[in-house]
Amino acid sequence: MRRRVVFNNRFLPYFLLAPQVAITIIFFFWPAGQAIYQSVLRQDPFGLRTKFVYLENFQAVLSDPLYIEAIQVTVIFSVSVTIFVMVVALLFAVMADRQIRGAQAYKTLLLWPYALAPAVAAVLWMFIFHPSIGVIGKALNNSGLPWDYHLNSVQAFVLVVIASSWKQIAHNFLFFLAGLQSVPIAVVEAALIDGASAWKLFRSILFPLISPTTFYLLTVNLVFAFFDTFGVIHALTRGGPGRSTTTLMYKAYMDGYVNLNLGESAAQSVILIIIVSVIVWAQFRYMEGKVHYT
């Protein structure tokens, strides 16, 4: 899309674009190029020689049992967070969409956790579920249920899911609420006049009509669970116990910074870039197909 009337100036538009383009090249394309370049090279242990190894780094990464394990953790984790967040947020949104006393206050009171950093959320939940000093963690231990997320991988996983979902529920709530409130009132009236029950109205009318929002949130939540939860995992479990909370993102960080395996870490970055691109691409395809809804 372009305007009919535009300014004509030989140099000004390039000048206006320069800051953004410069930053984009230096901090996006150069690093991304480096990642691709590094991912096909291998350095000897002293960093003296590098040689071209085709896709060997990718082969090494993808056949590494630890990487396969991280893929499994990431998939289970992302699906858990996404489902949990969306079910709870949709429930809250449906409730808050009703015209009840204090609706605006509820909205504010359910929105603010979105302002928290994932790492801060992790610290808060750690303080609640710490096995010896946490209010709930200690209560669980006292009541005979052994609770220690430092030792039990299922408990660690559950805690990371809760801490990650908390602020994301606030985000999804806002979008679901906006989606519900934009459903044309005439459609709802027609359904009610035809005698539709509340459940039927939700299932057959409202849920299909907010499907663009739902799909959009699905992709946003997946990207969130893949990358933004790094702070939660780093602050709460450091990927442990064992490797039970080591996601692809956390593994890329560990291999790149702590273990300094440049070639394989670059290959991991390239794989992450491909995953994000596929998610974003799927979102665009879907949005294109569903334009008539919005």
Place this chain on the structure above:
Amino acid sequence: MITKSARNLSVHLTRQGVLHLIAQNTRNLPVHVILIVAVIIFAFPVYLAFIGSTWDAGTIGRGAMPLTPGPDLVENYTNTLTSAQGGRVKGVAVQGLLWNSLQMALLIAIGKIIISVLSAYAIAFFDFRFRMFFFGMIFLTWMLPIEVRIAPTYKVMSDLGLINTMAGLTIPLMASATGTLLFRQFFLTIPDEYVEAAKIDGAGPLRFFWSIVLPLSRTNIAALFVVLFIYGWNQYLWPLLITTTRDMETIVVGIVKMIGTGEAQTDWNLVMSGTVFALLPPVLVVILMQQWFVKGLVQTEK
């Protein structure tokens, strides 16, 4: 049936929501109960952090913290702010960390707004060679959150000598497509007649930008600012990598480092008052500027 529904409809037609129409046959009490429970669950972690920040380290460390405020509020907050030295942890004075976070959040927000408003203006109001090429280039960055390219970006940063600098902390986070897309979208809604009128009056592109476009963009700029401030304040991975000295740390990274390995022997009172300092600014921004925040969030993401 029809008459009953129709009568109910006429009562409810003026309302804004949609699902209120469902509510006509049910009572509102269960709804209130669910929402109040939700609000309490949402607020509980922050309440507990506040309580933790009002007791001494010993009481918390024994697992004996009550659910009501204790006597050490002033002492804990003063200590955290000025030195953060506890019996067991040697923290960094939180006032320095807060200052770093504030600088980082403001620089990212302002920097990103400036560069994206300029680039969007160029793309929307000029016709020039490679226009779509540049637009596509900026657009591509939308797909690459900083997390996926940390390793190579870090390498570039150290090559450029930007480790441990405020520039290194902020500039890589300024370039992303969201701001440019938002402003371009808005600029396309400015009528052609405005541009024609400006040309007839002899105003050049810079004058038009300054006197017409910028004032029209005020609410968009405010909305974007709120969203970006929170985005900048909450950064974790990037500051963790780029800062290697403690005086450059941000508050979010600082409090996680104070916990260390998460043992009971941490000065939890100081960690919790630090946490309150870390979460208060973004939460206040969201609550006080809720309208702009919601507008910005919906626009930048959709």
